[in-house]
Amino acid sequence: MDRYVIERDLPGAGRLSEQELHDISARSNEVLAEMSDVTWVESYVTDDKLYCVYDADDPALIEEHAARGGFPCDRVSAVRSTISPQSGR
Numbered sequence: 001m002d003r004y005v006i007e008r009d010l011p012g013a014g015r016l017s018e019q020e021l022h023d024i025s026a027r028s029n030e031v032l033a034e035m036s037d038v039t040w041v042e043s044y045v046t047d048d049k050l051y052c053v054y055d056a057d058d059p060a061l062i063e064e065h066a067a068r069g070g071f072p073c074d075r076v077s078a079v080r081s082t083i084s085p086q087s088g089r
Contacts, residue, residue, distance in 0.1 A: 001039070001055040005063055007075040021045070024071075031069040038065055053079075073081040 016024075032040060038061040041053040054062050059076045066073035 003041070003079040004009055004054050004056060004059055005038055005077050005079060006052040006073060007056060007077070008050040008052065008063055008066075008072040009048065009074045010050055010072060011048050013045050014058050015042075016045070018059075022065070028065070028071070031065055034068075035061065035065060037061055 037057040039055040043050050043052040062063050062076050
């Protein structure tokens with residue numbers, strides 16, 4: 001599987017309640033349970049966007065997950081490598 005970062009435009013995302021975030025997560029999990037070859041790793045919530053990290057065999061599966069779940073999917077970018085503070089030591 002390859003790793004992808006998904007950018008989702010969601011105005012007001014940073015003001016979503018814990019319950020709203022729970023409901024979004026639960027819906028995502030429901031859709032993922034019906035799919036294979038795609039795994040949600042984690043997501044970052046900013047003021048107006050979600051940045052999600054997924055593993056998938058094909059980026060089309062990520063777009064299908066978004067469509068089935070009713071989520072925005074504005075950009076899917078393949079992760080080519082990772083760096084961290086330890087990379088520079």
